[in-house]
Amino acid sequence: MSTRVRDPKRTRRKILEAAYKEFYHHGYQGGSLNNIVKQAGITKGALFHHFPGKSAVAYAIIDEFLLPAVRKWWVDPLTNAEAPINAIKEVFKRFRQRVEKENPENGYVTNGCPICNLAAEMSPLDEGFRTRLDNLYSTWRGAIADALKRGQASGKVRPEVRPPEEAAFLVSAMAGIAATGKTARQLSHYQASIRATNRYLEAMRA
Amino acid sequence: MSTRVRDPKRTRRKILEAAYKEFYHHGYQGGSLNNIVKQAGITKGALFHHFPGKSAVAYAIIDEFLLPAVRKWWVDPLTNAEAPINAIKEVFKRFRQRVEKENPENGYVTNGCPICNLAAEMSPLDEGFRTRLDNLYSTWRGAIADALKRGQASGKVRPEVRPPEEAAFLVSAMAGIAATGKTARQLSHYQASIRATNRYLEAMRA
């Protein structure tokens, strides 16, 4: 039984969850610690007890929420997948289905990709954000590049394909689709873009 | 001869130029009117005489700086180009050369695409930004889609290509390349991405 009154891990987690939502909806610079504190149902003192400042909260979100999400969505499904192109298409499909089920008002269609949002806003402004997000993009790209490499080894991907370059392009394309998608604010934008991406993937098949 | 003392058009322009730089380097929410006023060498009074508020300044930047830039870089070069794929590749080349000549510290490599930055930050937050930027993306996509359509008419682009869908994908890819590029902060990221995009374009050639 967890103590109800004092529960530092739980408090910390509540802070991160509230901060994640706040930053997702208002951006990092536009996000307010006072709002976070209010939404989390705690106080300034608790927040600054667990984190030295605003940026540390965002760093923790990257390390503890976003990076694991990349691993869950991209790294794990692609490792040991013997048919990489099918596996990548499968990830897109799962993603599309998730977006289609969401409430458009406060989901992906309106607010875009949390990773790409943070990266777009904060990479030029703060080196701590930049290195963390660059690292995140690297593992994302790495997952795809490795899958393509294995596909070449098993003869399922054209040999002239350059895995790192195509992986970088694919990640960029996804980031861009999310970014332009929230400006268009239409589900069809995502659906059409995923179709185009799938055609691109098919062109790599041996 | 323009009056030196009173020159409203010149004042307005100085405000927009200073604001453009401020927002480009700090984002819209992070950008400060006090800084803009200081950099423009004018006062709060002058700024609020010419614009009703902060957002109006940014709207004017979109309408008077960014939209014309899209026309100059994408619409004009592609209209009446009889070989669309070559024309698009030419635009990429000019863009690449421009980025290679810049000072990386405060140019595209570090700060990304001004249009995409604004769109990413502000589309979910303010309907005035969203509609303006959506319109901007639309003309951008339209320029490419029209070029591809003409290419199909003249038999230079494969007939099964769907111009609007490919145009949307291309614009998304460019937005994403700029966004991930400033996180990587390496010129080579842009160069590799442009190569990948060119290969994608070549696949559409009839």
Place this chain on the structure above:
DNA sequence: GATCTTACCGACCGTCTGGTCGGGGGCAAG
């Protein structure tokens, strides 16, 4: 020269920001 409009100045305002700090109480060890 008188009058009126437009352009601009800069001190000032209320609000909100990220961050501080002295205090208080839960809880485990001695």
Place this chain on the structure above:
DNA sequence: CTTGCCCCCGACCAGACGGTCGGTAAGATC
């Protein structure tokens, strides 16, 4: 029962923010 550490509270702070407003004077109009 006492001590001491850790968790947390919330009033408070200096500073920055976007925005206002009374005033000044240039320049056009008559």
